[in-house]
Amino acid sequence: MFYELYLGSWLSINKFGLGFIIGSVWDPVKGIFGALPLILGTLFTSAIAILISFPISLGIALALSEYMPKQLSNLFFFFVELLAAIPSVIYGLWGIYVLIPFLREVIYPFIQSNFGFIPLFSGPIYGGGFLTTSILLAIMLIPIMSTIMREIFILVPSALKEAAISLGATKWEVISVMISYARLGIIGAIMLGLGRAIGEAMAVSMVIGNKFQLFPSSLFDAWYTMAAILANEFIEAINPLHISALINVGLLLLVINLIVSIIAKIIVRYHLRIIGGIMRE
Amino acid sequence: MKGRSIAIIAIIIIAVISIATWYSLNPAGTTQETPQKEISLNGAGATFPFPLIDKWISEYNKIYPNIKINYQPIGSGGGQRAHIEKTVHFAASDAPLSDEQLKNATNTLHIPITIGAVVPVYNIPNIPKGLNFTGEVLAKIFLGEIKKWNDPAILALNPGISLPDADITVVHRADSSGTTYVWTNYLSAISREWKERVGMGVAVNWPVGLGAKGNDGVAALVQQTPYSIGYVEFTYAMKTGLCYGKVKNAAGEFIEPSIDSIMKAVEYAAITLPKGYESWSKVSIVNSIVNNTQAKGAYPITSFSYIIVYRELNVLPGMDRVTAKALVDFLWWCIHEGQNYSAGLYYVPLPSNVVKLNEETIKMITFNGQIIKT
Numbered sequence: 032m033f034y035e036l037y038l039g040s041w042l043s044i045n046k047f048g049l050g051f052i053i054g055s056v057w058d059p060v061k062g063i064f065g066a067l068p069l070i071l072g073t074l075f076t077s078a079i080a081i082l083i084s085f086p087i088s089l090g091i092a093l094a095l096s097e098y099m100p101k102q103l104s105n106l107f108f109f110f111v112e113l114l115a116a117i118p119s120v121i122y123g124l125w126g127i128y129v130l131i132p133f134l135r136e137v138i139y140p141f142i143q144s145n146f147g148f149i150p151l152f153s154g155p156i157y158g159g160g161f162l163t164t165s166i167l168l169a170i171m172l173i174p175i176m177s178t179i180m181r182e183i184f185i186l187v188p189s190a191l192k193e194a195a196i197s198l199g200a201t202k203w204e205v206i207s208v209m210i211s212y213a214r215l216g217i218i219g220a221i222m223l224g225l226g227r228a229i230g231e232a233m234a235v236s237m238v239i240g241n242k243f244q245l246f247p248s249s250l251f252d253a254w255y256t257m258a259a260i261l262a263n264e265f266i267e268a269i270n271p272l273h274i275s276a277l278i279n280v281g282l283l284l285l286v287i288n289l290i291v292s293i294i295a296k297i298i299v300r301y302h303l304r305i306i307g308g309i310m311r312e
Numbered sequence: 313m314k315g316r317s318i319a320i321i322a323i324i325i326i327a328v329i330s331i332a333t334w335y336s337l338n339p340a341g342t343t344q345e346t347p348q349k350e351i352s353l354n355g356a357g358a359t360f361p362f363p364l365i366d367k368w369i370s371e372y373n374k375i376y377p378n379i380k381i382n383y384q385p386i387g388s389g390g391g392q393r394a395h396i397e398k399t400v401h402f403a404a405s406d407a408p409l410s411d412e413q414l415k416n417a418t419n420t421l422h423i424p425i426t427i428g429a430v431v432p433v434y435n436i437p438n439i440p441k442g443l444n445f446t447g448e449v450l451a452k453i454f455l456g457e458i459k460k461w462n463d464p465a466i467l468a469l470n471p472g473i474s475l476p477d478a479d480i481t482v483v484h485r486a487d488s489s490g491t492t493y494v495w496t497n498y499l500s501a502i503s504r505e506w507k508e509r510v511g512m513g514v515a516v517n518w519p520v521g522l523g524a525k526g527n528d529g530v531a532a533l534v535q536q537t538p539y540s541i542g543y544v545e546f547t548y549a550m551k552t553g554l555c556y557g558k559v560k561n562a563a564g565e566f567i568e569p570s571i572d573s574i575m576k577a578v579e580y581a582a583i584t585l586p587k588g589y590e591s592w593s594k595v596s597i598v599n600s601i602v603n604n605t606q607a608k609g610a611y612p613i614t615s616f617s618y619i620i621v622y623r624e625l626n627v628l629p630g631m632d633r634v635t636a637k638a639l640v641d642f643l644w645w646c647i648h649e650g651q652n653y654s655a656g657l658y659y660v661p662l663p664s665n666v667v668k669l670n671e672e673t674i675k676m677i678t679f680n681g682q683i684i685k686t
Contacts, residue, residue: 058517059488060510127532155479157522157537241486241523253522259486263525266359267488267514269389269407 033285040279042272051279055245057260059268064276066257066283068245073256073287076161076235077228080168081221088173088220092180093206108181115174123237126167131158131238134166139251154249157240162250164239168231172224179223183216184209215302222295226288232258257284348378351638356384357391357404360490360545361426361617364659365404368650372642379638388490389514395420395620398628401639402621406490407514408592409620419623421677422592423670424616425646427660429546429574430495431613433554435534436461436476441555444469444566447502447602447612450559453541454482454499455506456520461539469560476539483533483542486523488514494598494615495543501602528552546574547658559612562604567611574660577601577610582665588673589623619643625679636679643674644685 037044043051047064054065091111095104135158146152187209195205210217240253241263247254257280268274355365362385369381386394388405395403396417408422432445449465452458458465461475485492496512510516524533527548534542534554546569549556558566567573581597597614601607621643622628625636647662647670654661662670675685 056517059515060513060517127536131536155481157481159522159533236486236525237529241525242521243517255523263487263523264515265488266387267389267490269392269488269514273488273515274389 033282036278036282036285040275040282042275043279046272047276051276052283057243059264059270059273062270062272064272064279066276066280068243069255069257069260069280070283070287071245072161072239072254073229073258073284076164076168076239076254076256077225079162079165080172080228081225083165083169084172084176084224085221087169088176088180088224089210089217091173091177092184095177095181096184097206097209108178111174112178115178119171119231119234120237122167122171123234126163126234126238127159130167130170131163134158134163143251151250154251156251157253159238159240160251160253161239161247164235164254164256167234167238168228171231171234172228175227176220176224179220180213180217183213183220186216187212215299218295218298218302222291225291229288229291230258230284232256232262235259236262257281257287349634350378350380351635352380352382353401353635353639353642354382354399355402355404355619356386356394356400358388358406358490358617359385360406360428361404361659363547363657364426364654367653367657368646371650371653372645376638379642381642387488389488392620398622401628401631401635402619402643404617404619406615406617407493408595408618410593411591414591414593417622419589419627421588421621421623421673422595423588423619423621423643423647423673424662424666425619425650426617426654427574427578427614427662428490428494428617429569429577429611429614429660430491430498430543431546431549431569432541432543432557432559433531433534433549434541434557435538435555436478437538439473439475439555441557442568443473443555443557444560445557446560447498451499451503451506453480454484454519454521455503455509456482469566478539481537481540482518482521483530483537483540484518484521484523485515485525485527485530485543487525489526490514490615490617491527491543491545492516494613497596497598497615498602498613501596501599546660550658561607561610561612562602563606563608563610565608567609569611569613571655571658571660573609573611574614575663577607577612577614578616578660578666579663580604580607580610581614582663582669585666585669588669589676592618619646621677623676623678624681625677625684631679633679636677637684640674640677640684643677644671647671647674 043064047054051064051066053067055067056063056065095108135156139156142152191208191212192205195208235256236259239255239259241255241259242253243255261277261281265277268277365383369383388407391403391405392409392413394400396413409417409420414420432450446469449469459479460477461480462477466475493514496516500507500512510519522533524530527544530542530544531548531552531554534540556569558568560566577597581600584600585595586592598612601610602612625631647667651661677684
């Protein structure tokens with residue numbers, strides 16, 4: 032796959048080299064392509080999506096595995112799993128017709144009128160854009176992340192919990208023990224979510240506003256991601272250099288996802304070593 | 313009692329056998345016709361004419377059930393590639409082949425099959441459809457130089473309409489598309505500044521605005537965003553009920569996009585069209601009428617959508633005489649009877665001088681050097 036992508040993007044790699052990664056102009060007419068804004072857009076929208084979805088998923092997973100009666104929990108779990116199975120186009124349409132009008136008419140004006148003095152929250156409100164994309168991605172990630180986390184919490188040995196309770200731990204302390212026991216699985220869930228967020232194309236291209244710029248002027252401004260530009264421009268691209276540049280973006284996307292999973296591996300290995308150390312003691 | 317039930321069973325068995333035999337002797341009621349060999353034609357390309365081509369295929373199949381036509385809307389670029397790589401019998405494209413592409417696909421015939429037009433659409437609360445625009449004003453809006461709806465340049469074109477003091481949100485296509493090609497072709501032809509700063513193409517480096525995917529995406533975004541302006545194919549402007557504007561032509565009239573005004577533009581442009589076998593890379597209805605002060609009643613932002621085929625069909629792998637004849641007959645039908653289905657789907661039918669040009673083109677198609685349609 033790497034080889035195929037490399038072959039396809041050879042024209043662009045040959046012409047722009049590293050300049051492709053640091054360039055910030057995307058002009059199919061003049062044949063100048065640089066992907067830095069796309070890389071930044073992808074990383075920032077995904078990171079913020081994780082920031083939003085992580086605490087919520089953790090809460091849902093804990094509620095499902097610890098607090099709810101079994102029957103109710105199973106019912107809830109069924110619905111959460113169902114959400115994970117919705118195709119991303121549907122999320123995108125829902126984003127356009129439900130989420131965007133709601134954010135544009137209610138939430139964003141409220142934020143702007145109260146926090147408008149901070150540059151992040153100033154500027155025109157289109158409805159779609161950077162923050163909207165992150166929120167939509169977060170909504171898409173929550174079912175996946177919370178399902179995985181629930182499975183992990185169920186796997187926590189009850190002996191551990193009972194031991195903590197017998198030592199007089201409060202409910203909060205028991206949970207913090209559980210979380211620290213399950214942290215590897217939680218990191219795994221985050222990485223899986225991050226992978227999905229980085230690679231999401233359809234839903235993102237429908238709400239992000241597809242504006243090619245290095246940094247948006249505010250959280251409400253439009254931006255672009257790598258996956259979104261692939262979904263948008265590939266189908267009708269005619270110029271060979273344009274096609275090659277798009278394949279080059281695909282190659283970068285693969286590299287970034289690879290880096291994410293390598294980082295995940297490193298974190299997991301590091302933690303395993305600590306746990307191993309504890310075990311030996 | 314027993315004898316009667318045996319008799320009934322016997323009668324049922326005889327009836328079933330006789331019906332089955334009758335059916336097996338006369339499959340599907342084709343008693344008189346000699347069984348015909350099934351022929352399949354494959355096409356691929358542009359998404360814009362897909363609803364029309366799809367209609368043609370199903371109507372054609374009703375008349376000639378033995379001919380199965382398969383069209384995949386993979387995009388103009390994909391269609392052109394498929395044509396050059398000779399993997400389809402016919403390809404559809406919103407843009408003609410460039411001279412460079414023609415070197416790899418010599419003997420390509422261009423057949424305009426339908427007409428598209430690009431229409432400015434807007435969403436200003438309490439302002440009805442029919443605002444007047446000129447190319448210069450549209451170019452300045454899409455360059456970000458005109459920022460507000462009550463800019464003097466827009467007010468001057470629309471006396472008596474009180475436009476609001478609101479920021480204009482520009483919406484453009486995020487995907488590569490023939491629609492963008494025609495739109496930027498028009499803006500480049502009319503505005504020197506647009507030509508130098510942005511240029512024309514299926515995707516360009518937009519100075520301002522939000523991008524949406526597909527005509528339906530732009531239509532939805534304009535519908536959702538107050539004080540926005542965008543551009544969509546004529547068919548989408550009609551189907552979605554968005555407000556669309558009039559555009560000033562070289563004759564000085566503000567023309568509402570309609571089947572008549574679009575057809576007019578093609579009639580004026582058709583005078584200078586090349587022959588089917590020549591290069592069409594320079595053909596642009598926009599360029600040929602943008603400065604034509606004689607083109608009264610013509611809507612300027614108009615373009616062809618093409619089917620491209622090889623002049624000598626034996627270059628395609630697996631081609632035989634019967635399939636070649638089926639292809640030529642289908643194309644012939646498309647430019648004649650097929651055109652009657654255009655208006656119902658908001659496509660613009662070909663004017664008679666273009667149909668005549670196409671007839672000549674289709675008559676050039678050969679198989680092993682022999683002309684197929686006479």
